[in-house]
Amino acid sequence: MAMMTVERLHGLFDENPEKNALAWPGKCHDCGCEVNVTALPMEDGIHINGGSIYEPTKDHFFLKCDTCFEKDSLLRNYQDCEVYSRVVGYLRPVGQWNDAKAQEFQDRGLFDKSL
Ligand SMILES: [Zn+2]
Numbered sequence: 001m002a003m004m005t006v007e008r009l010h011g012l013f014d015e016n017p018e019k020n021a022l023a024w025p026g027k028c029h030d031c032g033c034e035v036n037v038t039a040l041p042m043e044d045g046i047h048i049n050g051g052s053i054y055e056p057t058k059d060h061f062f063l064k065c066d067t068c069f070e071k072d073s074l075l076r077n078y079q080d081c082e083v084y085s086r087v088v089g090y091l092r093p094v095g096q097w098n099d100a101k102a103q104e105f106q107d108r109g110l111f112d113k114s115l
Helices: 006-015 066-071 099-107
Strands: 022-027 034-042 045-049 052-057 060-064 084-087 090-093
Touching (some): 006 022, 006 034, 022 060, 034 052
Antiparallel strands (some): 022 034, 034 045, 052 060, 084 090
16 A cells, blocks of 8 residues: 555645645546645644545655545556566566567466366
């Protein structure tokens, strides 16, 4: 889970004492629509409006609109992932395979012994 924590939000307000609200304008990571997520400190806590903010690594933000957040609250597919599989007897990253072997990897299916 990479959602921004309340502690981090408080930290951002501490770092920017001149601001009484924080805003993250940008695009929704999932659907690409325009979003403007705002954080407003109130007596009962910080109010987030306009969507969700994710910060999987420090100072790298991703946004989600409310509709996409309701469908899936997790942040997915935000960084490359190295996949290893067996090819000609070795385990190698699939991204380094030649085109023919990469296609072969795409064509692979799962073996179901119950059939
Ligand atoms: Zn969206």
